[in-house]
Amino acid sequence: MTADSVAITDTSLDRDEIKVGLSRLAKELGFAKCGVAVAREAPHAAAFQQWLAEGFNATMSWLAREFERRCDPRLVMSKTRSVIVLATNYFQGSTQATVGWRVARYAWGRDYHEILKERLLRLSNYLAQFGGHQVWYTDTGPVLERDHGSLAGVGWQGKSTMLLDRELGTWFFLSVILTSLELRPDIPSVERCGRCTRCIDVCPTGAIATPWRLDARRCLAFLTIENRGPIPLEFREALGDRIFGCDDCLEVCPWNRFAKLSQEAAFAMSTELASLTLEDFLDLDREAFNRLFKESPVKRAKFEGFLRNACVVAGNSGKLSLLTRLERLASSESALVAEHAQWAIKRLTRHAFSRRRLQIAAGK
Numbered sequence: 340m341t342a343d344s345v346a347i348t349d350t351s352l353d354r355d356e357i358k359v360g361l362s363r364l365a366k367e368l369g370f371a372k373c374g375v376a377v378a379r380e381a382p383h384a385a386a387f388q389q390w391l392a393e394g395f396n397a398t399m400s401w402l403a404r405e406f407e408r409r410c411d412p413r414l415v416m417s418k419t420r421s422v423i424v425l426a427t428n429y430f431q432g433s434t435q436a437t438v439g440w441r442v443a444r445y446a447w448g449r450d451y452h453e454i455l456k457e458r459l460l461r462l463s464n465y466l467a468q469f470g471g472h473q474v475w476y477t478d479t480g481p482v483l484e485r486d487h488g489s490l491a492g493v494g495w496q497g498k499s500t501m502l503l504d505r506e507l508g509t510w511f512f513l514s515v516i517l518t519s520l521e522l523r524p525d526i527p528s529v530e531r532c533g534r535c536t537r538c539i540d541v542c543p544t545g546a547i548a549t550p551w552r553l554d555a556r557r558c559l560a561f562l563t564i565e566n567r568g569p570i571p572l573e574f575r576e577a578l579g580d581r582i583f584g585c586d587d588c589l590e591v592c593p594w595n596r597f598a599k600l601s602q603e604a605a606f607a608m609s610t611e612l613a614s615l616t617l618e619d620f621l622d623l624d625r626e627a628f629n630r631l632f633k634e635s636p637v638k639r640a641k642f643e644g645f646l647r648n649a650c651v652v653a654g655n656s657g658k659l660s661l662l663t664r665l666e667r668l669a670s671s672e673s674a675l676v677a678e679h680a681q682w683a684i685k686r687l688t689r690h691a692f693s694r695r696r697l698q699i700a701a702g703k
């Protein structure tokens with residue numbers, strides 16, 4: 340009997356039976372984990388408030404706007420009694436087959452928002468059979484997903500602030516369903532970072548100010564994805580070849596040695612994208628960008644943001660052959676792109692000049 344058929348044939352199941360059906364359906368739909376927490380204020384609401392007060396949210400003012408709602412799911416939907424948290428594995432293996440640029444793993448393939456919303460609707464319909472009222476989100480709703488994820492036993496929050504699981508490591512998305520049904524809660528996760536500080540030590544910009552506190556103003560994920568302005572000069576070299584997002588504090592996490600490959604082909608990088616070069620990215624026009632990233636999380640950076648990032652990567656590449664393209668972009672009608680292209684030209688030529696000086700000094 341499938342969970343779908345449980346829902347259709349019997350509307351008088353008790354809360355434990357409903358939960359068994361829910362977990363089974365979640366598994367069928369491809370979710371790697373499904374946990375339940377009692378709806379309550381997020382345990383780290385005060386830490387979140389302090390984080391905002393210190394300006395760690397950078398220009399993401401929307402995080403502060405919905406402060407109360409974000410901390411308490413009962414203010415998002417007054418009938419909320421349980422918070423269901425789901426994990427989706429997106430791990431596609433450890434090597435990225437691209438040359439000269441990197442995109443964070445979560446954005447290799449198709450946009451998870453699009454893929455998961457259909458599945459969340461299926462789960463919500465299942466709960467509706469028992470009189471449940473639901474709202475659901477993946478990333479976009481006013482919910483502190485990781486705090487509730489940890490309460491629901493889906494994982495513990497690591498010092499990098501990522502939610503971690505013993506079997507999935509760091510490579511999973513979160514989704515939440517707020518429901519009016521009182522389902523039996525799971526046991527909250529236990530923190531297992533111990534004395535490890537690898538994520539803090541590896542961060543190229545020192546963005547993890549103290550354990551569990553990330554300063555988005557310094558984080559390359561923020562600077563290359565959410566940021567609509569310039570990338571501060573002090574972080575441009577540290578950006579290296581990351582054209583969208585950053586995975587450094589995830590990559591080093593020792594719990595990833597247990598990570599299993601995702602069964603979801605949609606999260607793999609397309610051969611078309613993998614075959615592209617930095618030259619190709621610098622040549623993109625708005626139309627080509629929209630076509631290439633129509634179904635990808637990369638579209639979040641928008642065309643100017645993506646070109647801005649590509650210019651910084653080009654400046655860090657040491658490739659003088661990119662100068663012609665950068666010179667064209669230096670007179671772009673976008674002031675943002677033009678300034679980053681000018682920076683890249685300066686960096687490339689300075690780099691070439693000092694390399695030549697070293698060669699002359701060495702008598703070559």
Ligand code: B12
Pocket residue numbers: 381383384386387390399402443444445477478479480481482483484485486496499500501502503509510511512513514530551552553555558560561564565583584585586588589
């Ligand atoms: C804003 C945002 C960002 C911002 C800010 C990130 C941040 N750490 O706050 C930026 C743009 C930098 C970002 C980056 C990334 N993000 Co993001 N992001 C979000 C979003 C929309 C909100 C996060 C938020 O509320 N931040 C505010 C801070 C204060 O909350 P918090 O990180 O949960 O922090 C809590 C802890 O600090 C805790 N706390 C404080 N003290 C202590 C002490 C202890 C002992 C403990 C246990 C906890 C604790 O209290 C805080 C409040 O709950 C969520 C989706 C959502 N709605 O939750 C996705 C989300 C967190 N992001 C996600 C991903 C995948 C990423 C990236 C990996 C993408 C990438 N590769 O480039 C990086 C990872 C960077 C990192 N180390 O976090 C996933 C994470 C999944 C997971 N397994 O954890 C989420 C959940 C989206 C999703 N639905 O899957 N992100």
Ligand code: SF4
Pocket residue numbers: 541542543544545546547553557558559560561585586587588589
């Ligand atoms: S995503 Fe990158 S820049 Fe941001 S905290 Fe992690 S390692 Fe640092």
Ligand code: SF4
Pocket residue numbers: 497498499500503531532535536537538539588591592593594
């Ligand atoms: S790298 Fe270490 S400290 Fe950081 S999240 Fe992973 S286990 Fe925790």
